[in-house]
Amino acid sequence: MNERMSRLIGQMAQQSVQTSIITDPKHVYYLSGFRSEPHERLLALIVDADGKSKLLVPELDRAGAEADAAVDAIESHRDTDNAYKILGAMLGKNANGEVGVEKDKLTVTQYEKITAFLPDASLTGIDQVLLAMRAVKSADEIDRIRHAVKLVEQVLRETLPLVKAGVTELELAADIDYRMRRIGAEGPSFDTTVLAGEKSALPHGTPGTRQVQAGELLLFDMGVYAEGYVSDITRTFAVGDISDELKTVYETVLRANELGIAALKAGVPMAQADLAARQHIESRGFGDRFTHRLGHGIGLDIHEYPSLHGGNHDILQPGMTVTVEPGIYIPGVGGVRIEDDVLITGHGPETLTTFPKQFTVIAG
Incomplete structure (x- = not known):
């Protein structure tokens, strides 16, 4: 686990956040080392309180992610897939309780799609944590x-x-x-x-x-x-x-x-x-x-x-x-x-x- 991930997990613990879903490409790069511009496709870094990290990328970015991303696991989605359903499966049991998201970055549509697969989760903003780290x-x-x-x-x-x-x-x-x-x-x-x-x-x-x-x-x-x-x-x-x-x-x-x-x-x-x-x-x-x-x-x-x-x-x-x-x-x-x-x-x-x-x- 790199130092930035460790710092984020420490802040998550203070807010009782079980897992965080990072969707801003700049933050994904900052935390994992993988840099891309997914455009309308879903890019998501999942960071759990136990220190495990997973990255969901469009299929066309998979090779780049495998080369650059410092994460424990990588999954990908094709244009014919429901990327948010795959995200929900990746979250698994951690989809309960407090889930950290970047509220300042999510569109209403993204919010609705994420919450559809997290019915038992309460979304908590972690924007200020990430901005303070980056400062x-x-x-x-x-x-x-x-x-x-x-x-x-x-x-x-x-x-x-x-x-x-x-x-x-x-x-x-x-x-x-x-x-x-x-x-x-x-x-x-x-x-x-x-x-x-x-x-x-x-x-x-x-x-x-x-x-x-x-x-x-x-x-x-x-x-x-x-x-x-x-x-x-x-x-x-x-x-x-x-x-x-x-x-x-x-x-x-x-x-x-x-x-x-x-x-x-x-x-x-x-x-x-x-x-x-x-x-x-x-x-x-x-x-x-x-x-x-x-x-x-x-x-x-x-x-x-x-x-x-x-x-x-x-x-x-x-x-x-x-x-x-x-x-x-x-x-x-x-x-x-x-x-x-x-x-x-x-x-x-x-x-x-x-x-x-x-x-x-x-x-x-």
Whole structure:
């Protein structure tokens, strides 16, 4: 039994959970080492309180599971089978009492199909147990995140010389996605964002046919998925000369980014980092233009626990990896966001992203 399985079983015992059914592919990978995307087919890892583990996979994934999964037994199902009936048979006598499931991940349809074969079970959410486990990264996980950071920064570095007046947001985004795969990433960890001019004031804007022009801002928000883990970086540049107002916005966001990172100390409430950045932005008169939390956890997913916002008083722990991404957005004018990936250590924060953050003019 691996260490992660052992930890899960210990938490199950505290909740009197007899068995757990893990269906999120990311959690199956995290616990068993088997990585796949089953799409609409059922993938399920069964972990019993006595330490036994079984994996149910689609037949087309069986060979991969047999090669990679650290479990006691593997079963498979074909497209003509009732996969949930097979799951029920695998559970057997452990289908009574408390059964742990990921309530945040199950669809209503999946819930109904599972409970149809577990009439005597009471389903208990184990989502928070798994998220808390994932929040503190191992040395291997941190190395994978470092690798993903290195790749995305290389792509950004290669992309900047392509910026010129007349190129569209979509053209730049497409080139970024191509370069990610060309240098060894599995692809983007989220939809690549390139926003020019007034569109940079949209925190969740979508690249389109808007052309880059001189005298405005250009924002890149991008990350890669590599070796199972993600990176996430945002940099904002000036295309030629920009207004003094936008330069002030940039310097304010940069300082907020630095203050937010400095506040990420093990043993302190997560809210402190958000407040450190937010109070600086408010002091410069832009408080109502910082419209989102300071950051979020990264790891197997691009957004995972913890959430860095002013109301979160959970305690930062060594091994957590988070983003710090303050922003100021002025509708119709433009916006600035600067985002770094940061590792919490016992000696203070370590910024994993190294791409320069000082105000930079590109093209023109």
